[in-house]
Amino acid sequence: MRPKRKSPIWHPFTQHALHDVMTEIVRGDGAYLYARDGSRIIDAISSWWVVTHGHCHPRIVSAIQEQAGRLNQIIFAGYTHDPAEEVAAQLLKLTPDGLDHVFFSDSGSTSVEVALKMALGYWHNIGKHRSRIVVMEHSYHGDTIGAMSVGARSVFNAAYGPLLFDVTTIPFPAKGHEQAALDALDSICRKERPAAFIVEPLILGAGGMLMYPAWVLREMKQICERSDVLLIADEVMTGWGRTGTLFACEQANVTPDIACYSKGLTGGALPLAVTLCRAEIFHAHYSQDRTRTFFHSSSYTANPVACAAASANLDLWRHKNTRDQVALIAKLQEQELEPFRSDSRFANVRRTGTITALDLKTTDPGYLAGIGPKLGVFFKDRTLLLRPLGNTIYVMPPYCVTAADLAEIYSAISDAADAVYRSCIS
Secondary structure, X not given: OOOOOOOOOOOOOOOOOOOOOOOOEEEEEEOXXXXXXXXXXXXXXXXXXXXXXXXOOHHHHHHHHHHHOOOOOOXXXXXXXXXHHHHHHHHHHHOOOOOOEEEEEOOHHHHHHHHHHHHHHHHHHOOOOOOOEEEEOOOOOOOOHXXXXXOOOOOOOHHHHHHOOOOEEEOOOOOOOHHXXXXXXXXXXXXXXXXXXXXXXXXXXXXXXXXXOHHHHHHHHHHHXXXXXXXXXXXXXXXXXXXXXXXXXXXXXXXXXXXXXXHHHHOOOOOOEEEEEOHHHHHHHOOOOHHHOOXXXXXXXXXXXXXXXXXXXXXXXXXXXXXXXXXXXXXXHHHHHHHHHHOOOEEEEEEEOOEEEEEEOOOOOOOOOOHHHHHXXXXXXXXXXXXXXXXXXXXXXXXXXXXXXXXXXXXXXXXXXXXXXXXXXX
């Protein structure tokens, strides 16, 4: 089959043989996107989880414009600049105490790659052979080779199996089975002495918006500490208020050994990521011996314009009204979600912070559920940006979304169950 299309662009996570007409967006403002045909679309998933305060936030846009006219790029090996220094200093004030060093990169996947290399470099440089990585069932950490390796083996990476390294997997701590997952982690840490355990705190994103309580994360950290295993917190999605607190680890009163942040770092304006670590990990690489250098970089490491956007975004998080808005959105989300808890068409209706998710009952659940594309078409026709994970519908809006917007979103979800769900079971 050869495609018949005008654009040469190959879009991500898109099967062009089934979906080859892209919606052209010409403008963004707050919680809304505007298409070429003039329609206004409510961005109910923050444009793949990145937009926090809204599209084209004036303070972030202004910072980008000002920095672009002053310094737009400089090699970051042997050089630095004010925006990067400002971002690093602000991050150390906002993130959990005990994270002392900041390494810049440019995507969530890359921040995870950096974290894995930091962990392995730490053990190598202190003279201990520990290289095994422990992961959680259903996890997803990105699409580069290392990030895929520590994610669940699934349709996402089946074709690339020969490139992936082996990991040890613990069960997801589903409700009622939390202790089994903790016992598995404890046993692995004691017997295998792995290098690190990487986890998405509180919510597994692309794995289906699966949620678990903060006390489980706290126990996992304690297990890792007892066996001297590094805990890597992948907060690429869970950071920046999504779970109700600025970072998910706060709810468990946990400081990870290594933490990954991206997506909302610039408010969703430009690509940027950071990997933070404890001092001892940095010190293991600090030496007159050049072979102990941390060998990682990208051409656009700590790009000044992206850092200026991040600095403006971090300034917004210093104000109480920003966090108050997060609390308000979480409250509104719960109010809209409540009727679905007794709706027999849905299962596992859940919320953590500003993220809600619910599973539409179907005979073929999962990411490739046949109902998924039908739901996507339905929501697009209702001028909503909702991108279900198979039969799992989730809502993760920017914090400027209104109560009326949320009412429209959840009304469409209910209508989708009538229009799409019934057609699939008839």
